[in-house]
Amino acid sequence: MRDDAALSTDNRPTRLAALREALGKADLDGLLVTALPNIRYLTGFSGSSALLLVTALDCVLFTDFRYEAQVGDEVGRAATVRIESTSLWNGVWPVIAGLPGVERVGFESAHLLHRDFARLLEQGSRWQWRPTVDLVESLRAIKDAGEVAAIQRAIGMAERALGRTLPLLAPGMTETAAAGLLERHLREEGSEAYPFATIVASGPRSALPHARASDRAFEPGDFVLLDFGAVADGYCSDITRTVVLGAANADQRAVYEVVREANLRASGAIRVGMRGMAADALARDYIDACGHGDAFGHSLGHGIGLEVHEAPRLAKTIEAPLATGMVVTIEPGIYRPGWGGVRIEDDVLLTEDGAVVLTTFPRHLIEIA
């Protein structure tokens, strides 16, 4: 995390300055920001309708009348706010035309629909539009102290909710009902939202890495996999635990212990400077060596922050090195179709001295009596 962050509660000027530096390096006079999490990061605005124009001297946020009351409170002096009564895009053209020396303007290639790209070429034809990738995302990947604290609050909410939920799981309860219990506890712990659709996958369904909750009723001896998170001040946590309803059999225990060891090895050995692919291998090589290589069919982890999936990625194909201040998930799993699966997911902060595991919920195999 950046040292300057702890000294200030408002890091938006620092973020904007870093973005302007990146724009300068890319030879751009400005950036049209269309990704809402990027807009929130730069301005604090959390609404669902916004465009942001950043140049060397100006920072103009366009939103609609529905957010007129909210936007002032959230944005303060971080941006000039324009409330548009028709399309946000209609507001952009006169504003950008009034900014001196703005010719080459970047846009976010991964966050601009073709429909809106067509507007740039038509109504915005007097400017030179340049696709950009990850300009704001690469800033967001490095968390400051305030962001880490928010993620920790979101982790605390998730862990307390899980602790209250697990003792209530029992054969006969459906996955959907269990998700409802967990979500109510998340709300009671203060979660603003659900960062993604809660996964409660039981018995054979625990072998589906992206199952949601279904109407399947728990049976004695089932694995129950819970993958969920909380949101605090916009920041997400993302946690998975897998438990057994009743006494685990030897097979379940053996698979569980491989995943647990893979999780511990990865969070113990992940280091700043390591490539994403090398981090992924920390868990993958161990699971491979235990004979389950084919059964770990997803990547090891991903960054969390204002989005539950953001930069960096810990995956086989990723060459980019990890950096201090990144917060990532470590989530190895083993899935056997028809039988079941285990995933154990923690959230860790990368520091110069190694990973700090932010999640504290026990990782041993919990058997729910």
Added chain:
Amino acid sequence: MRDDAALSTDNRPTRLAALREALGKADLDGLLVTALPNIRYLTGFSGSSALLLVTALDCVLFTDFRYEAQVGDEVGRAATVRIESTSLWNGVWPVIAGLPGVERVGFESAHLLHRDFARLLEQGSRWQWRPTVDLVESLRAIKDAGEVAAIQRAIGMAERALGRTLPLLAPGMTETAAAGLLERHLREEGSEAYPFATIVASGPRSALPHARASDRAFEPGDFVLLDFGAVADGYCSDITRTVVLGAANADQRAVYEVVREANLRASGAIRVGMRGMAADALARDYIDACGHGDAFGHSLGHGIGLEVHEAPRLAKTIEAPLATGMVVTIEPGIYRPGWGGVRIEDDVLLTEDGAVVLTTFPRHLIEIA
């Protein structure tokens, strides 16, 4: 709703035939479908990673290994499934190159990111790519009997959950805790997911049309506005009720009655063939006439289905006429900044004989003792 729908449980062939007819009219040899709800509508696939290629003879769905188990069950014979181990896009080029007579291919302009549009121009440069708008969406706007039944199930879940939640609201409870209660009840009633972030807005916050739940605690005499929905077999409901904690004062009652009357007038008079703008005016003109015109700052309603906001729109600017089989929300509101707001939202099915109001929850002002 289409008459043929009631006779068959699988309407996917009908939908595909209608799309192919639309492609023929647009002089296109095929369509690359990138919007996940459109893919679900045409194939049944509910996963979060997919591309679909539709031509006169072929229908090919591309997804990744995570969905290998799920996709077969969901899609059946509705499409040829290709499981891609790297990028879905890598799978598209060899497949499309093998389809005879495919030259002019449409893409979904409102659902294709610039990043992916660039792929069409680069890796896909041997085809002629044509932007399209709303080809599948305009089919989806007309619900068949199975879709209406799913929406009705989602409405039933939402109404039962609301009925269980309202008696538990009390001063001192936070909006977030109330949202958690409501959401748990939604889960217990069988909702697969939350179609949007639950709104619980109390006291002055009820004047924010897009407030989410916050940590504000209810106070005696507050308006409490609840806007939420359930999901059944992928289909959404969307309901709003506004109640008072304790006895309503005269001002609250007066505003409430204007909104209630506007709601009743709109759902009573909305007709097939009417333009979206005329439907909007049914409520707006009444609210205007009552002296609250400036306080109804959003449009009257929108279609619901696989998405909670879909075609058609009932708004001041919409000239398109309404058609039989559309399911739309009717949600007039009055919002006074600093004081509070009221919205009453129902879901209605348009038939040749007028609107059938699918929501049955009482619309009178409920005072929670």
